[in-house]
Amino acid sequence: MNLKQGANGIRAELGNLQYEMRAAYSSYGKRMRYLGGVPEITSGREGSHGDSSYHYVGYALDFSIEGLSLSDQRLLITNMGDDLGELYDIVLESDHVHVEFDVARAFRRGYKKEF
Numbered sequence: 001m002n003l004k005q006g007a008n009g010i011r012a013e014l015g016n017l018q019y020e021m022r023a024a025y026s027s028y029g030k031r032m033r034y035l036g037g038v039p040e041i042t043s044g045r046e047g048s049h050g051d052s053s054y055h056y057v058g059y060a061l062d063f064s065i066e067g068l069s070l071s072d073q074r075l076l077i078t079n080m081g082d083d084l085g086e087l088y089d090i091v092l093e094s095d096h097v098h099v100e101f102d103v104a105r106a107f108r109r110g111y112k113k114e115f
């Protein structure tokens, strides 16, 4: 999996990524390769996201969709949704896919985190 090197020279920050994001990048990597794309993480914990973004606490990642047609981008998020289930939100943005593990929803539904 490639890591995007930003214009400022800072790589996507993956330190302290939460365990739940493994499933997300594993699904993305597999599905992206199947569609002929090159898997790349474009943002981890760094960058500027919304104030309460899950990015800052390691529960969200952004992934490249470069080279995919719009229909393949949609297929990618549909496939990832099948892989990841209802505790993850997968959002197709203009130049990336945002994936987060919705911690609040997970705990409301009785999710038990293993530390």
Ligand SMILES: [Zn+2]
Pocket (backbone or CB within 6 Å): 043, 049, 055, 060, 061, 062, 097, 098, 099
């Ligand atoms: Zn994001």
